[in-house]
Amino acid sequence: MERKKKQIQAGKIRRVFHSFRYTECDAFAEYLHEMSLDGWHFKKWQMGLLFEKGEPTDITYCVEVFPKGSEMDLKPERQAVEYADYCEVAGWELIDGQRKFCIFRRMDSDAPPIVTEEERFANVRKAEWRQLAFDLFVPLLLTAEFWIRALGSEFSDWIFFPPYLWILLVVTLMAAGWLLQFGRTILWSVRGKRALREGRPVAYERQPFRRVMEWILVILLEVGVIALFACVGMPKAGLVLAGSLLVLLAFAAVVLWFRPSRETNWWVQVGGGAILVFLMIMVVTAVAFTENGPAENRKALARLPLTQADYCEMKGEPDHAEYSYQKSFFGSRLQGTVIWPNEELEENELSYNVYRSEYAWVLHKIWETETDTMYYKGTKETDPRPWKALEVRRNKNGIATCARYEDALLFLYADTPPAADQIELTLETLNLLKDTN
Known part of the structure; x- marks a missing residue:
């Protein structure tokens, strides 16, 4: 009986792994609205967007960017809750929040907008540029480092080794993708300023194919790194790396599930990440030494x-x-x-x-x-x-x-x-x- 109850309950819960940029907040709200029309009502963030099955209802959502939020926020912090109290008086109920996103449900059909168009544009633009700067840093740094090494003293190591060339191509495409996003954001910002001057609402629409390309490039990069270990005669190290990536994903899933506070999340990610990277290096090093034994000498x-x-x-x-x-x-x-x-x-x-x-x-x-x-x-x-x-x-x-x-x-x-x-x-x-x- 208990098992059947759990199966029924599981059928009423749906977890979706969609992600949105700050400039897509209206597209985010529209997505939640369409889900409610199908009978799936957003409840919270917990390792993805969590929906509960119910009666189809026409619910109006509003996704706002809270300027005092942080990228380390996995749930609404004190300032966001205080902000939500003011919004509730105006007819908007806070459902949940993550990072700088706050998701509201309209309770009063006459509820006015939470913020003005100018305030909203300023909040979204500032959050988007900060996030974009962080997103650009790693791909551009990796691309610059790899190209310097490939064209410098390690030229002969890179030019004849397909996995290195593969990784160089992928990180270059990743950097190009983020630069394209940079250009998109500039274009969106210019159009937004023009719309405000002309008295029109700013568009916060979905960017097609953005997330798909990001995941494709990440997967290609991981395949290249694993192939690198296999090609240098270290398949075990490649398997260790693949296992380490799975551990990192599991670690991230646990953090997203329990949703610690901002301060706790910072310490968990920094400390846990450092420990996992250290253990990965130790294991890969140990495997490398075991693979370079007498048998390998004879084979060489x-x-x-x-x-x-x-x-x-x-x-x-x-x-x-x-x-x-x-x-x-x-x-x-x-x-x-x-x-x-x-x-x-x-x-x-x-x-x-x-x-x-x-x-x-x-x-x-x-x-x-x-x-x-x-x-x-x-x-x-x-x-x-x-x-x-x-x-x-x-x-x-x-x-x-x-x-x-x-x-x-x-x-x-x-x-x-x-x-x-x-x-x-x-x-x-x-x-x-x-x-x-």
């Missing part, structure tokens, strides 16, 4: 085209090996690192990068960037003929070598470099002889 060693043993005698087994190969529309990058124990030296390292691209500007950018790194900075031009290259730069002891070919680049660092009679074998092993001019 088997895939490496060149090791020290290919051109000189080595004893024992290498302590560490790394292999990666990325390919994108712009070309490819092969990376290899082998660290071998050495009786005379603490370690014997061989590291190389082979870049291939049909685009001269890509290779030129990489050449300029990589020759300025720690390993290759200070190298000087030398005879390119032994390396069968267009240009070769080496340091005095030959440990660092940079070779430029028609459609490829080689950057090789070796504690035990190949001898003059071993260079051709090295080039053949790395499949660079075909790039000879």
Whole structure:
């Protein structure tokens, strides 16, 4: 009997996850009005808009922007309640509020407007610009940071790695979307001022496709980040990240359900968010270290085209090996690192990068960037003929070598470099002889 009662009660409750900007307050009120005509009456905010089933009724709603509200408000605070008392005397009943939104239901058919057109426009415009500035900050900051990194010293890391290019594209589209919203708000503000001058009401209408595009871009970004971990050989870290995002969503849902006060909400979000991010970093780091064990070393060693043993005698087994190969529309990058124990030296390292691209500007950018790194900075031009290259730069002891070919680049660092009679074998092993001019 109790179970049947709960099922009936559940059928009378409906939760809708619609969101509105402050400039859409009339569209918000009209949406609530249409729901009431269908028999769904707004009750409160609780992890979404909560409606209760009843008789279809023609209810007039008014959605106002309370200037003393805060983005951290999940329910009407003291000042909003005091404001609602004045509105109730004028014939408007406060149903609920969140952020700076206050939702009123008209109780008296002769109730006058809660605020004047000028006051309402000023309240909405101020709240919208403040929210828009906050919304723009993160996308623009991320976009600027990513582009600086992609065009700077990390150019070779980004240009050949599709997940990085994907994320760069998505954050750029996100920034463009918010800039479009910025332009929409400017246009709305100009039209609103003109309407007030001409004695017409300001339009607070729904903006089509806005929320859909926001969610699409967020989902695309999350897919790109998860794909990033999978492509770098860390699928477990990608799963951890996906799980962390679900935890963050669950945390937000709990906060929206219990609706703490403004002060409590601030501390909960800052403290809880910091703890969750810290735990996520710890788990991802732990997974990363477990995935880079002996088995991964053996797997990398088997895939490496060149090791020290290919051109000189080595004893024992290498302590560490790394292999990666990325390919994108712009070309490819092969990376290899082998660290071998050495009786005379603490370690014997061989590291190389082979870049291939049909685009001269890509290779030129990489050449300029990589020759300025720690390993290759200070190298000087030398005879390119032994390396069968267009240009070769080496340091005095030959440990660092940079070779430029028609459609490829080689950057090789070796504690035990190949001898003059071993260079051709090295080039053949790395499949660079075909790039000879």
